[in-house]
Amino acid sequence: xxxxxxxxxxxxxxxxxxxxxxxxxxxxxxxxxxxxxxxxxxxxxxxxxxxxxxxxxxxxxxxxxxxxxxxxxxxxxxxxxxxxxxxxxxxxxxxxxxxxxxxxxxxxxxxxxxxxxx
Amino acid sequence: xxxxxxxxxxxxxxxxxxxxxxxxxxxxxxxxxxxxxxxxxxxxxxxxxxxxxxxxxxxxxxxxxxxxxxxxxxxxxxxxxxxxxxxxxxxxxxxxxxxxxxxxxxxxxxxxxxxxxxxxxxxxxxxxxxxxxxxxxxxxxxxxxxxxxxxxxxxxxxxxxxxxxxxxxxxxxxxxxxxxxxxxxxxxxxxxxxxxxxxxxxxxxxxxxxxxxxxxxxxxxxxxxxxxxxxxxxxxxxxxxxxxxx
Amino acid sequence: xxxxxxxxxxxxxxxxxxxxxxxxxxxxxxxxxxxxxxxxxxxxxxxxxxxxxxxxxxxxxxxxxxxxxxxxxxxxxxxxxxxxxxxxxxxxxxxxxxxxxxxxxxxxxxxxxxxxxxxxxxxxxxxxxxxxxxxxxxxxxxxxxxxxxxx
Numbered sequence: 001x002x003x004x005x006x007x008x009x010x011x012x013x014x015x016x017x018x019x020x021x022x023x024x025x026x027x028x029x030x031x032x033x034x035x036x037x038x039x040x041x042x043x044x045x046x047x048x049x050x051x052x053x054x055x056x057x058x059x060x061x062x063x064x065x066x067x068x069x070x071x072x073x074x075x076x077x078x079x080x081x082x083x084x085x086x087x088x089x090x091x092x093x094x095x096x097x098x099x100x101x102x103x104x105x106x107x108x109x110x111x112x113x114x115x116x117x118x
Numbered sequence: 119x120x121x122x123x124x125x126x127x128x129x130x131x132x133x134x135x136x137x138x139x140x141x142x143x144x145x146x147x148x149x150x151x152x153x154x155x156x157x158x159x160x161x162x163x164x165x166x167x168x169x170x171x172x173x174x175x176x177x178x179x180x181x182x183x184x185x186x187x188x189x190x191x192x193x194x195x196x197x198x199x200x201x202x203x204x205x206x207x208x209x210x211x212x213x214x215x216x217x218x219x220x221x222x223x224x225x226x227x228x229x230x231x232x233x234x235x236x237x238x239x240x241x242x243x244x245x246x247x248x249x250x251x252x253x254x255x256x257x258x259x260x261x262x263x264x265x266x267x268x269x270x271x272x273x274x275x276x277x278x279x280x281x282x283x284x285x286x287x288x289x290x291x292x293x294x295x296x297x298x299x300x301x302x303x304x305x306x307x308x309x310x311x312x313x314x315x316x317x318x319x320x321x322x323x324x325x326x327x328x329x330x331x332x333x334x335x336x337x338x339x340x341x342x343x344x345x346x347x348x349x350x351x352x353x354x355x356x357x358x359x360x361x362x363x364x
Numbered sequence: 365x366x367x368x369x370x371x372x373x374x375x376x377x378x379x380x381x382x383x384x385x386x387x388x389x390x391x392x393x394x395x396x397x398x399x400x401x402x403x404x405x406x407x408x409x410x411x412x413x414x415x416x417x418x419x420x421x422x423x424x425x426x427x428x429x430x431x432x433x434x435x436x437x438x439x440x441x442x443x444x445x446x447x448x449x450x451x452x453x454x455x456x457x458x459x460x461x462x463x464x465x466x467x468x469x470x471x472x473x474x475x476x477x478x479x480x481x482x483x484x485x486x487x488x489x490x491x492x493x494x495x496x497x498x499x500x501x502x503x504x505x506x507x508x509x510x511x512x513x514x515x
Contacts, residue, residue, distance in 0.1 A: 008320040009353035012346060019474070022419050023467040028504035030422055030463055032511050033429065034456030038448040042512065047437045049513045054433055063426065070423040077416035080323045084281060085400070085410065092316075106423065113431050132388035188403060215390035223390050259484040277406060280395040324473065325409045343477040 011076050011100065018073025021066050051117075060114045068107040075103035123147040123198065124205035125156055127168065130216050138216060140207065141165075147202060153193035154182055157208070157220075170220035177333060180269030184220055185209040190274035192333050213273055213280040227270055230286050233312055234294035239305025250302040263296035263341050265334040272328035272338055278321050285321040286313070288328035288338035295341040298348070306348075314349050322346075412469050415462035422459050471496040 036042045045053070053059055079099040083092070122144045130138040143164050145156045154172055161168045172182040175194040182193045187207050198206075214222035240246075272288035279285045294313055298306045313319050322342045329339040396402070400410040432443035446452060476492035509515045 006314055006316050006318070006320050007353075008316070009346075009350040012320075013350055016474070019466075019470055022463070023470040024500055024503050025507065026419070026422065027460060027463045027467055028507050029426070029511070030456060030460045032508060034422075034447065034459065035453065038444070038453060038456075044444075045511065045513045047433070047440045050440075050511075051433055053510065053513065054430060063430070067423045067426055070419050074416040074420035074423070077413055078420070081410070081413040081416065084278065084323060084413075102420075106420075106427075109427055113427050113434070117430060117434050130391055132390065135391075137391055212393065213395070215392050217388070217390050255484070262486060277395070277399055277409075280399065323409075323413070325406070326473070327405050327409075330405065340477060340480060343473075344481050347477065347481050 011072070014069060014072035015076035018069035018071075018076075022070050022073055025066055026070065054117050060117065064110055064114055067110045068103075071103040071106035071110075072100070075099035120147060120203055123156075123202060125153075125160065126205050126207045127157070127160065127220070128209040128216075129168075129219055130210075132218055138209070140209075142205065145198075147198060147204075149199055151198040153184070153186055153191070153196045153198055153206070153208060156198055156206075157193065168220075169218045178267060180267035183211050183269045183271050183274065185212055185274065190271040190331050192269060192271070195333060211270055211274040213276070213283070214270070222270075224270065226283060227268075227273060227287070227289070230290040231268070231293060233286065234290050234297075235305060235309055235312070236293045236297060238297065238300065238303050239308055241304045252301055256301040259301070260296050260299035263292050263299070263336055263338075266292060266296075266332075266336045266338075267334055269333065271331045271333065275327040275331040277325055277327075278323060282317070282321060284317045286318050288322075288342065289336075291319055291322070291345065292336055292338035292341035295345050298345070310349065310352060313345060314353070319345050319349060411462075412465055415466040418459040418462040419466070422456075422463075467500065471500070 032042070037044050054063075076099070079095045082095055082099075123146075125143045125145055126140040127143060128138045129135075129141045143160045145159050145164075148155070152175075154175060157168065157170055157172075161170075170182070170184070172194065173179040174181070177192050177195045180192075183190060184193050185191075185208070186193065186196055187201065190211060193208070208220065210216045210220045210222045214224065214226070217223050238250075266289055268289060270289065273279050276285075276288055279287050291313065294309050297303045298309060319342050322339075324339060324343065326339050329337045332338065400406040429443060432439045447456070471493050472489070475496050476487065476489055479487055479492050506515075
């Protein structure tokens with residue numbers, strides 16, 4: 001493979017997949033856990049209900065992909081935004097390290113936290 | 119409606135100015151005039167030294183692109199009465215060096231057009247015996263991207279190009295995609311080396327303003343995003359099948 | 365240029381007449397650091413990109429929620445109490461707003477590119493976007509039912 005070709009496609013694919021997942025799946029989650037339940041608009045499934053949901057392997061898998069790809073989606077976009085808004089296009093490597101490194105750290109945290117659900 | 123309207127036109131004399139200033143002219147507010155007609159009136163009647171490019175005055179040559187109240191427009195297609203009561207600010211296209219008044223230096227743009235190899239590339243050099251056949255459906259795939267008149271409004275609208283002039287830019291990338299999608303062309307591999315660089319398609323952050331300002335509805339943003347899909351597929355193929363055709 | 369042509373022809377370059385040539389300097393415009401405030405479409409673009417900060421925030425918050433869940437009922441109760449604080453309500457409402465911005469701009473933009481690539485011809489924008497909104501509605505209802513333990 002020609003060495004001078006950009007490796008952006010990999011990050012872009014994660015960005016695209018994450019973008020779809022975030023667009024389809026995250027809003028309802030934000031609405032329910034962030035607004036509806038705290039404001040008492042809908043009945044709270046509570047500790048028991050939520051734990052029961054989370055103990056299912058399918059839920060863990062769902063959350064892993066959603067959270068991890070959300071981090072990579074955000075990492076790609078934040079990197080571009082910082083490069084544009086702060087005119088930092090020259091600091092490409094530093095930004096890549098921070099943004100994708102952060103996404104990777106988030107992914108590892110997701111694995112650890114989801115693994116440790118009792 | 120008033121009889122006249124004020125045009126604030128950018129003036130820049132390279133011999134004595136360090137930056138452009140704006141000079142006000144009062145021109146008749148005629149219902150059938152475009153901004154270009156107002157500029158021609160200024161040059162004919164008020165100040166013959168006003169310098170600007172124009173040619174066909176019917177939106178096909180791409181010469182008369184300028185910033186009108188901060189928006190890149192073809193001045194031959196922009197109705198003067200749209201801005202009544204005025205004033206209207208007319209300036210040179212953004213993101214390009216200004217040579218004089220409203221004239222910009224377009225060498226960078228021309229270079230980028232050449233860089234993407236905008237011609238039919240065939241794998242063998244033999245002279246074809248007959249014309250290449252193409253169905254209407256095959257034409258439909260890329261026809262939209264052939265409509266570009268090289269007016270550079272998309273470059274003036276693109277903040278990425280403004281921040282980083284090494285970006286290949288909307289028109290050049292749409293032109294490259296026009297040839298990649300052409301069924302008669304076999305040069306997609308050659309162009310990929312240019313397009314898949316950091317300053318090729320990947321600098322584009324999908325602001326989308328290029329497609330909004332395009333007077334010919336070429337939709338260069340669509341072409342670029344299409345190419346991102348193709349380039350990603352090619353990238354994975356190159357990694358997974360390194361012995362593939364090259 | 366004349367000199368390089370002469371050199372290319374292998375001729376001896378002797379005395380070239382020296383004259384002061386006027387070299388006009390074009391004006392190089394600089395983009396302002398706050399370029400996105402210049403026009404509304406640019407600001408809209410930056411807001412769309414800024415939604416990514418809120419995406420990262422809520423993904424992290426989700427992990428916090430799961431961790432609180434694993435730590436037991438009292439820790440989870442504390443988490444829920446924190447979510448009820450005015451600051452969090454405001455922050456999460458802002459997050460929802462930005463996520464809706466992300467979703468709407470995404471559905472209006474990405475599917476038409478994919479369909480153009482696959483179908484090879486342009487289709488009207490609403491036709492490309494509409495199925496996504498329907499799927500979004502359906503998926504949201506299903507997930508809601510799961511979260512509320514109705515399924």
